[in-house]
Amino acid sequence: MVIPESIEEIASILSEARDTVNFHMRPQPHPFAIFGPGMAGAVGISLSSYTGIIEHDVSDQVVVVRAGTSLNELQAELAKVGQCLPLPRFDPACELATASIHEPLIDKIAFNLPHGLHSQCGSWRDWIIGMRIVQSDGTIAKCGSKAVKNVAGFDVQKLMIGARNSLGLIADVTFKTFPLEALPVPEVQFSTTMIGRSPNWIHRVLPTDFAAALRSHGLRVIAFDKPSSTMWVEAGPNENLRRFKGDWVLRAGCGKRNLEFTDPTVIQLMKRTKELFDPSHKLNPGAMGIF
Amino acid sequence: MGGVVISTKKMSKILEVDIENRCLLAQAGIPNKRLSDAVKDRGLYFAPDPSSQSVSTIGGNIGENAGGPHTLKYGVTVQHILGITMVDPTGEILQLGGKLEGAPGYDFIGLIVGSEGTMGIVTEAWVKLNPIPKAVATALISYRSVGDATRTVAEIIAQGTIPAALEMMDHGILRAVRLAFGLDYPDGTLAMLLVECDGEPEQVAHEMEAVQQVCRRNKALDIRIAQDETERAKLWTARKKGIGAMGRIAPSIVTHDGVIPRSKLPEMLEFVYDVAWRYQIGVANLFHAGDGNLHPCFYFNDRDPEQVKKVVEAGEEIIRRCVELGGSVSGEHGIGIEKIDLMSLMFSPEDLALQATAKRIFNDGELCNPCKVLPNQKGCVEHRKRWRGTAW
Numbered sequence: 105m106v107i108p109e110s111i112e113e114i115a116s117i118l119s120e121a122r123d124t125v126n127f128h129m130r131p132q133p134h135p136f137a138i139f140g141p142g143m144a145g146a147v148g149i150s151l152s153s154y155t156g157i158i159e160h161d162v163s164d165q166v167v168v169v170r171a172g173t174s175l176n177e178l179q180a181e182l183a184k185v186g187q188c189l190p191l192p193r194f195d196p197a198c199e200l201a202t203a204s205i206h207e208p209l210i211d212k213i214a215f216n217l218p219h220g221l222h223s224q225c226g227s228w229r230d231w232i233i234g235m236r237i238v239q240s241d242g243t244i245a246k247c248g249s250k251a252v253k254n255v256a257g258f259d260v261q262k263l264m265i266g267a268r269n270s271l272g273l274i275a276d277v278t279f280k281t282f283p284l285e286a287l288p289v290p291e292v293q294f295s296t297t298m299i300g301r302s303p304n305w306i307h308r309v310l311p312t313d314f315a316a317a318l319r320s321h322g323l324r325v326i327a328f329d330k331p332s333s334t335m336w337v338e339a340g341p342n343e344n345l346r347r348f349k350g351d352w353v354l355r356a357g358c359g360k361r362n363l364e365f366t367d368p369t370v371i372q373l374m375k376r377t378k379e380l381f382d383p384s385h386k387l388n389p390g391a392m393g394i395f
Numbered sequence: 396m397g398g399v400v401i402s403t404k405k406m407s408k409i410l411e412v413d414i415e416n417r418c419l420l421a422q423a424g425i426p427n428k429r430l431s432d433a434v435k436d437r438g439l440y441f442a443p444d445p446s447s448q449s450v451s452t453i454g455g456n457i458g459e460n461a462g463g464p465h466t467l468k469y470g471v472t473v474q475h476i477l478g479i480t481m482v483d484p485t486g487e488i489l490q491l492g493g494k495l496e497g498a499p500g501y502d503f504i505g506l507i508v509g510s511e512g513t514m515g516i517v518t519e520a521w522v523k524l525n526p527i528p529k530a531v532a533t534a535l536i537s538y539r540s541v542g543d544a545t546r547t548v549a550e551i552i553a554q555g556t557i558p559a560a561l562e563m564m565d566h567g568i569l570r571a572v573r574l575a576f577g578l579d580y581p582d583g584t585l586a587m588l589l590v591e592c593d594g595e596p597e598q599v600a601h602e603m604e605a606v607q608q609v610c611r612r613n614k615a616l617d618i619r620i621a622q623d624e625t626e627r628a629k630l631w632t633a634r635k636k637g638i639g640a641m642g643r644i645a646p647s648i649v650t651h652d653g654v655i656p657r658s659k660l661p662e663m664l665e666f667v668y669d670v671a672w673r674y675q676i677g678v679a680n681l682f683h684a685g686d687g688n689l690h691p692c693f694y695f696n697d698r699d700p701e702q703v704k705k706v707v708e709a710g711e712e713i714i715r716r717c718v719e720l721g722g723s724v725s726g727e728h729g730i731g732i733e734k735i736d737l738m739s740l741m742f743s744p745e746d747l748a749l750q751a752t753a754k755r756i757f758n759d760g761e762l763c764n765p766c767k768v769l770p771n772q773k774g775c776v777e778h779r780k781r782w783r784g785t786a787w
Contacts (some may be wrong), residue, residue: 113423151417161656161658161721162588163549163553163657163658164656164657164658164687165552166656186555210753216497216499218497220771222497224614226470226474227497229502229505230470230474234523237749239749243745243748243749244745245743245745245746245748245749246742246743246745246746247746247747247749247750249722249723249769250656251655251656251687251721251722251723251726251742252654252657252686252687253462253471253653253683253686253687253688253723253726253727254464254656254723254725254726255459255462255471255509255723255725255726255727255728255729255730256723256724256738256741256742256767257738257741257742257746257747257750257768257769258506258509258510258750258753258754259460259473259505259506259508259509259702260506260507260749260753261748262473262502262505263501263503263505263506263753265502265505266500266502267501268500271501283555283556283557284555285555286454286556286557295635308495308497310416310494310495311416311417312415312416332497333495347745348492350493350495351495352497352499353497354499356586362692363499363500365500369489369490369491370491370503373489373491373501373503373756373757374500374501377501377756378750379753380458380753380756381752388735393499
């Protein structure tokens with residue numbers, strides 16, 4: 105495991121790595137990650153020493169932070185000036201809700217899991233206005249900017265969010281912050297019989313299917329959020345719960361089936377994107393399931 | 396040289412409306428405002444509202460990732476696009492997304508929206524619809540100085556209020572709007588703010604009260620709250636048609652587009668006035684003040700080549716200053732060809748190469764607006780010279 109302390113070190117590791125590289129922050133992979141076969145012999149990179157706020161324009165409500173910083177650390181700093189990222193304190197995807205806030209930002213952004221204020225406040229794709237990434241060949245590049253409104257060039261940072269670091273390593277992130285005072289109350293409801301259970305099935309359906317999906321999943325539901333039509337469910341590893349037209353699912357503990365893509369157009373485009381950004385498939389091999 | 400222009404003007408239908416799931420499917424050539432008109436009697440609307448919304452199409456809005464006055468609270472176009480159909484440069488019809496947002500995988504829609512037609516031609520889109528707010532309060536506030544108005548903007552945001560809209564107009568715009576629409580305001584007014592709060596009635600009343608307190612603390616001359624929908628519409632007409640009203644003052648206008656951090660508004664406005672004075676051309680200013688997006692509007696006579704040259708050079712000086720102050724070369728209007736040479740102010744060669752790689756996901760050739768957005772694309776030098784040639 106390599107633990108770089110600067111972006112130049114990260115770049116050096118990636119440019120020199122001939123074999124595969126795996127990014128993870130903990131002894132075990134993220135629960136929703138796919139630990140691909142290539143990862144066993146990979147160079148592991150941890151950002152546990154690449155942390156801290158680089159710049160915070162309080163009056164402009166923009167903060168630049170290193171991606172190894174925990175969510176909790178960032179929220180604590182922002183709270184001192186009445187700001188925040190608009191996330192609830194709990195995370196339905198985490199067995200120990202408070203533990204989730206100690207996850208590093210790089211994991212949060214790379215996995216882009218639903219949260220309990222998505223409908224009211226948006227998500228990582230809405231709050232991130234810029235990034236510095238390190239590409240598979242070690243090149244450091246910036247995308248987006250520090251302007252809260254910006255249409256200059258192509259928003260490559262959007263591609264990186266939810267990409268599980270398969271296209272590049274997210275090093276620095278620029279956020280627009282939210283006034284803490286205006287944070288809405290989440291409407292997530294928890295099942296009293298499933299407290300402490302870990303969801304391994306995150307399911308979002310159309311609002312018109314929400315009631316039927318809840319009924320179908322029944323006692324397996326750990327939590328649900330009606331505004332975003334999202335449910336956090338505990339299902340058996342080989343269990344296939346009822347699906348609905350136009351829905352999507354994220355899984356944990358199911359190996360390659362943690363992420364399933366069935367649309368041939370999407371698969372083709374994702375493969376093309378991977379070939380362009382990481383032609384040697386060095387970065388987190390297997391992380392996206394289809395490659 | 397040469398090429399084919401493709402217009403989606405005749406593709407202007409709404410194909411499907413799904414009220415229960417709060418979305419609709421429309422063809423790219425439909426004007427933005429018609430989307431809201433189609434669902435308003437069901438209590439819904441399409442939130443992105445650029446000032447051009449009565450004529451700008453959803454396809455154009457997607458191409459530019461359009462903003463508008465209500466961006467501050469409701470976000471830009473990309474945050475309201477759930478799915479698109481796009482014809483890529485090889486002629487393949489791609490369908491991405493659908494009725495539901497947030498799907499896993501790479502965010503191709505997030506990349507395509509705002510790509511200025513360089514990745515393909517969007518022909519249809521599933522758009523998100525928002526419930527029409529239960530209450531809305533709109534206020535027009537007059538100030539004796541631009542500084543008082545810009546300080547008000549900063550304080551409103553800093554205290555935690557997120558208005559639905561927070562717009563600023565200086566005396567240049569106000570003069571034109573008075574001539575064109577009879578807008579009345581106190582003598583000595585050099586700047587006005589248009590503030591709108593929306594949501595639940597109690598929350599709106601609370602927010603508007605907080606806004607008024609900030610305005611009074613910053614020496615507001617007059618605060619006028621719209622008493623009914625008719626008056627509210629009148630206040631907004633004056634704002635949305637402010638630039639068009641400039642036609643009363645001069646034969647030609649050019650509206651520039653730049654972004655600066657909100658805290659730099661006072662400094663930037665002084666710079667704009669200084670530039671206009673040095674170049675001896677008239678300027679009026681409209682701001683989406685809440686997010687630091689400025690629109691200096693130069694008025695001039697385009698039959699005088701010297702004036703045309705000054706307008707172009709003054710605009711570039713202002714945009715360069717935006718970047719120096721930590722902003723962007725474009726907040727809404729895009730790069731096109733006009734600002735290609737300014738991209739290097741914001742992006743290094745490595746940054747631009749990253750964007751070029753992203754473009755190749757969809758477009759690896761010479762079709763689809765080949766000379767726009769990214770500098771140093773082959774075959775484009777002549778094209779840019781021709782654009783300059785129209786300026787002088």
